Amino acid sequence: MANTHVKEMQALKEHLGKHQLKLTRQRELILNAFLRQEHITAEAMYHQLAKADPHLGLATIYRTLNLFCDAGLAQARHFGSQTKYDNVSHKGHHDHLICTGCEKIVEFENEEIERLQEEVATQNGFTIKTHRLELYGLCSRCRH
Amino acid sequence: MANTHVKEMQALKEHLGKHQLKLTRQRELILNAFLRQEHITAEAMYHQLAKADPHLGLATIYRTLNLFCDAGLAQARHFGSQTKYDNVSHKGHHDHLICTGCEKIVEFENEEIERLQEEVATQNGFTIKTHRLELYGLCSRCRH
DNA sequence: TATCATTTTGAGACAGCTTATCAATTTCAA
DNA sequence: TTGAAATTGATAAGCTGTCTCAAAATGATA
Numbered sequence: 248m249a250n251t252h253v254k255e256m257q258a259l260k261e262h263l264g265k266h267q268l269k270l271t272r273q274r275e276l277i278l279n280a281f282l283r284q285e286h287i288t289a290e291a292m293y294h295q296l297a298k299a300d301p302h303l304g305l306a307t308i309y310r311t312l313n314l315f316c317d318a319g320l321a322q323a324r325h326f327g328s329q330t331k332y333d334n335v336s337h338k339g340h341h342d343h344l345i346c347t348g349c350e351k352i353v354e355f356e357n358e359e360i361e362r363l364q365e366e367v368a369t370q371n372g373f374t375i376k377t378h379r380l381e382l383y384g385l386c387s388r389c390r391h
Numbered sequence: 392m393a394n395t396h397v398k399e400m401q402a403l404k405e406h407l408g409k410h411q412l413k414l415t416r417q418r419e420l421i422l423n424a425f426l427r428q429e430h431i432t433a434e435a436m437y438h439q440l441a442k443a444d445p446h447l448g449l450a451t452i453y454r455t456l457n458l459f460c461d462a463g464l465a466q467a468r469h470f471g472s473q474t475k476y477d478n479v480s481h482k483g484h485h486d487h488l489i490c491t492g493c494e495k496i497v498e499f500e501n502e503e504i505e506r507l508q509e510e511v512a513t514q515n516g517f518t519i520k521t522h523r524l525e526l527y528g529l530c531s532r533c534r535h
Numbered sequence: 536t537a538t539c540a541t542t543t544t545g546a547g548a549c550a551g552c553t554t555a556t557c558a559a560t561t562t563c564a565a
Numbered sequence: 566t567t568g569a570a571a572t573t574g575a576t577a578a579g580c581t582g583t584c585t586c587a588a589a590a591t592g593a594t595a
Contacts, residue, residue, distance in 0.1 A: 269542055269591050289582080304545040309582060325469040328553080328581065344517050353515050360507050364526055367504075371497050372531035373488050381523045382508055383466070387516035413562050413571055433553080448574040453553060472551065472582080 252282045255320055255336055262318035273303060277311045281321065286333040286341075322377060326350075335377065342380040348389025396426045399464055399480060406462035417447060421455045425465065430477040466521050477521060486524040495530055 259278060263270055280296055281287065287295075289308045296303050312332045315321035322333045326345070333341050342360075344353040360380070368375045403422060407414055424440055425431065431439075433452045440447050456476045459465035466477045485498035504524070512519045 267542080271543060271590070273544070302545070304547095306546080306583075307544060310543085325471065327469065330582080344512060344515055346517065347520065353517070355511050355515065357507060357511055360504055360511075363501060363504050363507070364524075367499055367501055368488060368526055368528060371488055371499065373490065373497070373526065373528045374534055375526050375528040377528075378526045379523070380508075380525075382512055382517065382519050383468075383521045383523070384512060384517045384519040390518055411571080415561070415572065417573070446574070448576095450554075450575080451573060454572085457554095474552080 252279060252336075255282055258320060259315070259318055262314075268314075273300075273307055274311055274314070276300060276303070277308060278315070278320075281312070281315065281332070282334060282336065284334055285337050286324070286331045288329050288331055290329070319376070322379065324379065324381075342382075344382045344384070344386075346386040346389055347383050348385050351386055353386075396423060399426055402464060403459070403462055406458075412458075417444075417451055418455055418458070420444060420447070421452060422459070422464075425456070425459065425476070426478060426480065428478055429481045430468075430475045432473050432475055434473075468521065468523065479520070486526075488526045488528070488530075490528065490530040490533055497530075 256275075256278065259274070260270060262268070276296065276299060277292070280292060280299075284292075289305065289312055292308050292312070293303070293305045296308075312321060313323070315332070316323050320335055322335055322341075324331045324333055327350070335341075342355050342357070344355060346352075364378060365375065400419075400422065403418070404414060406412070420440065420443060421436070424436060424443075428436075433449065433456055436452050436456070437447070437449045440452070456465060457467070459476070460467050464479055466479050468475045468477055486500065486504075488497040488499060489495075490497075508522055509519060
């Protein structure tokens with residue numbers, strides 16, 4: 248439902264306003280679908296939305312997901328040959344443990360790491376907006 | 392020189408032996424070039440080796456770098472639309488502070504963060520091979 | 536509400552990176 | 566040295582994502 252993501256819709260509208268962009272039916276549709284996911288590929292969303300709007304183009308999905316990235320609602324992550332768009336609002340942050348054997352993804356949070364990141368940023372005069380932390384390796388099953 | 396990377400060559404031969412693969416002139420050539428780098432793309436290596444062997448095919452480079460991944464000598468990482476092959480034997484990776492205003496990139500290392508990453512991985516049964524940490528924000532200049 | 540400059544869309548063409556194909560060549564165990 | 570098996574080089578093909586452009590939608594303004 249459109250009403251369940253008021254805050255994000257507000258953020259999108261603010262971004263659109265600042266950049267002379269327009270709110271379209273497609274952008275609303277894609278935003279609501281996107282916010283229900285934790286992370287999704289453009290291709291997956293294309294198929295998922297085919298029922299709701301059979302004429303929604305793949306290019307529009309790409310364009311819109313990239314727009315969400317600009318607006319700070321999504322974050323693009325390259326995995327294998329594909330790009331996954333992470334829902335930033337779904338969690339405070341989204342760090343990943345990725346098994347290079349079976350491609351399993353485990354999410355984790357670690358406040359201490361976050362704190363140290365802030366520290367590093369401050370030391371370098373930076374103010375962090377978002378971050379990406381991915382640990383690649385083998386899960387216990389694939390190690391054998 | 393071929394002799395400077397005895398250990399890695401040994402590891403490659405071992406892998407080849409286990410999988411009924413053969414040691415070729417191209418594989419030796421590519422291994423030695425690869426081990427001199429910290430990380431490189433297939434395309435970059437293609438151009439770099441053009442002088443040494445003008446007929447070395449791009450496909451062979453891809454195949455061989457992927458072979459190195461299987462052998463544990465390299466690790467593929469996807470950046471944007473390209474794949475970088477990291478030299479696993481090379482220690483010390485850089486993490487990045489990226490300014491979304493001017494695109495300036497600052498490299499840093501933080502042992503405490505590394506240690507905590509190991510801790511998280513162990514808790515989840517993972518063995519880390521590599522990682523990627525990127526902090527996005529504004530540098531002091533762009534903040535104003 | 537009607538107007539209309541501007542933005543967005545959809546469909547497909549296009550581009551960049553990587554893998555598959557296959558005949559010719561090379562390797563290496565016997 | 567021989568020959569089965571693996572590898573190579575050249576290029577076609579595949580996949581993901583972006584660009585193009587005419588048609589449609591948006592929204593500021595009257």
